[in-house]
Amino acid sequence: xxxxxxxxxxxxxxxxxxxxxxxxxxxxxxxxxxxxxxxxxxxxxxxxxxxxxxxxxxxxxxxxxxxxxxxxxxxxxxxxxxxxxxxxxxxxxxxxxxxxxxxxxxxxxxxxxxxxxxxxxxxxxxxxxxxxxxxxxxxxxxxxxxxxxxx
Amino acid sequence: xxxxxxxxxxxxxxxxxxxxxxxxxxxxxxxxxxxxxxxxxxxxxxxxxxxxxxxxxxxxxxxxxxxxxxxxxxxxxxxxxxxxxxxxxxxxxxxxxxxxxxxxxxxxxxxxxxxxxxxxxxxxxxxxxxxxxxxxxxxxxxxxxxxxxxx
Numbered sequence: 001x002x003x004x005x006x007x008x009x010x011x012x013x014x015x016x017x018x019x020x021x022x023x024x025x026x027x028x029x030x031x032x033x034x035x036x037x038x039x040x041x042x043x044x045x046x047x048x049x050x051x052x053x054x055x056x057x058x059x060x061x062x063x064x065x066x067x068x069x070x071x072x073x074x075x076x077x078x079x080x081x082x083x084x085x086x087x088x089x090x091x092x093x094x095x096x097x098x099x100x101x102x103x104x105x106x107x108x109x110x111x112x113x114x115x116x117x118x119x120x121x122x123x124x125x126x127x128x129x130x131x132x133x134x135x136x137x138x139x140x141x142x143x144x145x146x147x148x149x150x151x
Numbered sequence: 152x153x154x155x156x157x158x159x160x161x162x163x164x165x166x167x168x169x170x171x172x173x174x175x176x177x178x179x180x181x182x183x184x185x186x187x188x189x190x191x192x193x194x195x196x197x198x199x200x201x202x203x204x205x206x207x208x209x210x211x212x213x214x215x216x217x218x219x220x221x222x223x224x225x226x227x228x229x230x231x232x233x234x235x236x237x238x239x240x241x242x243x244x245x246x247x248x249x250x251x252x253x254x255x256x257x258x259x260x261x262x263x264x265x266x267x268x269x270x271x272x273x274x275x276x277x278x279x280x281x282x283x284x285x286x287x288x289x290x291x292x293x294x295x296x297x298x299x300x301x302x
Contacts, residue, residue: 051234053222064215071204082244083202086237090253090261093233102241110241112265 007047011094014043019127021134024066025143026059027097031131034119036108038078038101040134042066043094050093067097069141074101077137081109088114158198162245165194170278172285175217176294177210178248182282185270187259189229189252191285193217194245201244218248220292225252228288232260239265 010028018030018041026046032039044063049055055063067085074080080101087097100113108116122130135146161179169181169192177197183190195214200206206214218236225231231252238248251264259267273281286297 051222051226052236053219053226053234060215060219061212064211068204068211071202075202075204082239082241083204084237084239084241085203086235086239088233088235088237088263090233090235090263112239112241112263114263115266 008045009047010043011092013092014041014094014096019131020147021131022138022144022146024062024069024141026062027066029066029070029134029138029144031127031134033121033127035122035126036116036118036120037106037113038074038080038130039113040070040074040099041096042070042099043096046095049095050089052087052095052097054095063097067099069138069144070099073134073137074099079103084112086114159196160198161194162243164243165192165245165247170282171298172282173289173295173297175213175220175292177213178217180217180221180285180289180295182278182285184272184278186273186277187267187269187271188257188264189225189231189281190264191221191225191250192247193221193250194247197246200246201240203238203246203248205246214248218250220289220295221250224285224288225250230254235263237265 018032021029021031027042027044030041030043032041044055044059052060071083074083078101081104082102084100084102085098087095102109138144169183172180172182178193178195181192181194183192195206195210203211222234225234229252232255233253235251235253236249238246240246253260289295
C-alpha cells in the first residue's frame with residue numbers, strides 16, 4: 001500500500017458532519033448529515049491532497065469513475081432534478097467532491113447549498129435506511145465495499 | 152462533425168455574462184465578467200447536455216483534460232490559494248464547469264461565489280489584457296485555439 005494511503009486521515013470536520021456509506025477503491029463515500037438534501041461526498045484516501053489535479057492521472061480517472069457511479073445513482077434512483085457536483089475546500093481543504101441531488105422543491109433551490117446554513121440532522125432510523133439504500137444500489141459497482149457497520 | 156456539435160448554441164445568459172477566451176477540442180473557455188474573481192467556465196460544445204455523466208466516455212475524458220489544463224494554469228500562473236471547481240446548473244442548465252481561482256483576500260472568502268451577487272465588470276483594457284494572458288499561457292495546450300478576436 002502506498003505511504004500516502006496509509007497516512008490518510010479524514011479531516012475531523014468531515015468526520016463529524018457525515019457518515020461513512022462505504023469505500024470505493026480510491027475514495028470514501030460519505031453521507032452529509034443534513035436531511036434538507038441528499039448530499040454525499042467522495043473523499044480520496046490519499047494524504048495531503050487538496051486539489052483534484054494533484055492526484056495522479058490514474059487516481060483522477062478512478063475518481064471520475066467513482067463520481068460517475070455516484071452521479072448515476074443520484075440521477076437514476078432518486079427524484080433528482082439537477083445534480084450539483086463541486087470540489088471547493090475553502091474551509092476544509094482536504095480534497096472532497098460534493099454530489100448533491102437537487103430538487104426544485106428543496107429548501108434553497110435554485111441557490112447553492114453551501115452557506116445555506118440551516119442543516120437538519122437525520123433521525124437515526126432515517127439515516128440507517130438511507131445508507132442501506134445507497135449501499136444496496138452500489139453493491140454491483142466494481143470495487144465498492146459497504147461500511148461494515150453504520151457509525 | 153457530429154450533429155450534436157453543429158446544433159450547439161451557447162445559452163444566452165452565459166453569452167451575456169462572459170467573454171470567449173478560446174476553444175479546446177470539446178469546450179469553449181469563457182471568462183466571467185466579474186473582476187472580483189478570476190473565474191472561467193468550460194462549456195462543452197454539445198447540444199442538450201446538462202449533466203457531466205450525459206457526455207460520452209470520450210468526451211468526459213476530454214473535458215477532464217481541458218479542466219486539468221485550466222486548473223493548472225490558475226494554480227501555477229496566478230496567485231490562487233484554492234481552486235473551486237463545480238458543475239451546478241440550477242439556473243442555466245446547459246453544462247458548464249466553473250473554475251474559480253479563490254484567494255484568501257477575495258471579497259467573499261471563504262464563502263462560495265455563487266449567490267454573492269456583487270459582480271464588478273471589467274474595464275475594456277483589463278479584460279483584453281487578461282484574455283491575452285490566458286490565451287498566451289494556453290497556446291501550447293494541445294487543441295487549444297484562441298478566439299480570433301476578443302468580443
